Amino acid sequence: MKKSKNVLILLVCLVIIAGLALLTVFGVGSTPLDARNIKLGLDLNGGVSITYQAVDGSNPTKDQMQGTLAVIQRRLDAQGYTEANAYLDGDTRIRVEIPGVKDASQAVEEIGKTAMLRFVGIDWSQVIAQGLDKNYYDQYGEALKKQMEDNGQDTSTLTDDTIQSDAAQYFQSYPADAITQFPQLLQDAIDQGLAEEVVTGKNVSSATYQKGQVSSSGSIEPYVKLEFDSDGTKLFASGTEKYLNKQIAILLDDTCISIPNVKSIISTGDATITGMSSEEEAKNLAADITGGALPVELTDIEHNSVGATLGQNALKSSILAGILGFITICIFMIAVYRLPGLASAIALVFYVSAELLMISVLGWTLTLPGIGGIILSIGMAVDANCIIWARLREEILVGRTPRVAVRNAFKKALSAILDGNITTLIAAIVLYFFGTGTIISFAQTLALGIILSMVSALLVTRLLVNQFVALAPDKASLYCLPQKEKKEAAKA
């Protein structure tokens, strides 16, 4: 009658633990309750991580670094690295992580170059009149064709004639897009004396987001207000004089943001950039210019790139090592500690599942040292059990019944388990605060492992062993190896 209750508890425990294990392996849809949804670090997934630092002596302020970070994020987006992650690391460093990039050198170069705001005076009507644009019609045609193919459109209507006329129209009407798409065209114009750099972002003292009436047409629109320093004011005044009734292209890196017509000579030292599609765009632009205009020059002090195959091999082999280690431990525990060992093995399933699910739910990024931490903590999870079962054996050898022996064993083992785990936890916490990058990942999984393994050893195994004891209270041989008893007895 009482036993049926114990069987029930045991069954419920087993079902819950089995459920947890199945959840870990198979998951529920795309929720985080699935070990396969754990975010993998670049060393397991392949990708590039780069650390940039402001060059010596630049002493950037926090705002300047934020501005620089904004520029880098914009560049990452522009390059199509949508999963990339960039963040400030300390006061003068920016760390960039890009999954799935093959060419590390190119990424390092492209992302780290100093953002440059340039005002280039240009006589666009002359550029067209002299036919500088014609050299790019073929490239334009190819790009157009590719774009249409990507969109699944029919390209058979594209003849050479239509491409020519289309291109002519494009270069005539959309100078900003054309300069962005074909940066060499701007260079050609400069070489031909049709364009020249008027002033750069170095002479911009502030860039702010504004909203208001810009043109005489009267509508309220977002824009960016620029103020030049004294040198910039002079340069801009002479530039607007020279290019009066022509254009000034405003470029950030190689992107032409806008190319307004110069309607008057501006000698007041301020300028506005209009034509923003949204407030958001104007805000971002102001931030970008602040970052790009202020000379926070970056150098890459560290970069690391791992090929996707290498990462996958690392993941596969460590999972295999983990599984083999796990099985060996289970066999060993049952062989040495009998029924309590079986309880440990079951609790270990709980522990590993819980650790993996927690990592997934907490959204931690798993790296190679992180896996090392998990595998190590599997070994350490058993340690607490070894302490308890060694005590249990002593108690039984002294002649106590399993029921009393289990109670005493847990009581006596508690202090050693607590002290041992807390000291290891201290090491993990110190690692977490002083470490960088992957070391933090290791410290996280280790700390989580220590806490979960204590729960698993002190609560889960205890619950299981108590049921075993209730079901088989008399058979001491199930709780420890009997032949050692004889040896001990002989010694005594």
Add this chain to the structure above:
Amino acid sequence: MKVIEKKKYWFILSGCIILIGILSLIFRGFNYDIDFIGGTYLEVNLHQDVKDYSDITAIVKDVTGDSNPKVQAVTGNGGENMVSIKVKEISTDKIDELYGKIADKYGLDKDGKSDLVEQSSISSLVSGEMKRAAILSTIIAGILMLIYITIRFRDVAFGLGALVPLIHDVLIMVSFYTILQIPINNSFIVALLTIVGYSINNTIVVFDRIRENRKYYKKDDLESLCDDSIMQTLGRSLASSFTTIITVVFLVILGVESLRWFALALLIGLLAGTYSSIFIASPMWVILERAFHKTKARSTSKRR
């Protein structure tokens, strides 16, 4: 087993290893990885069995100007024909040039760079920081543990007695690293701190037993107290060391190159930690306990 009585031998054994380590350190130094001295690391899949790396070494010397590059075979990264190149820090342009030349020679994917399996560059600026952080965190972790154990065991002899095996394990690991010339990198630091945490765990189990048994033994008979406590905890020490070591051994056998070094460092540390918790910790505690007792006795007698 009379562990305490024979303490001389245990100390001498450890002392010898550490001495060899110190000599090795003086004459050969550490094999620092780029994490610690700065430099550039490339790993290339050659797709063919190249036994003689002198051609590659010549290219590396030519492109980088480094007179002493390290060109080695890499195993366990999923390909049989991987080669690693370690040189002083070079620019990304130089990396591209170097890879390009090797790719030309062995007919590899030059533009797509798919055969450049791994590429790292670390400036010496960052690497110095890593070293400082490592030493600092080891010291801080050690001090915090000393404080915790002294409070928990209400006895500074236990605290210091636990700290000595800790320093022992660190020194043994460092010794093995210089003797075997294993590359020292970030994973070595992680392994070191893991061992700092784990080894003390073993020591505590023994000390916990000594603390518990103390009331059953004569005050002066610290030898029997420790010997018996060690024997009582030996089963669990060996069992739990075995289970931890077995998981690490699988990592050493199966892991990829970088993980394998990490696992090897752990393995050395685990073995040292198991040894020191049995043969170093308790003898050390006996010596310290006696020393503190004497000074206490002396100060009380003086007062009289």
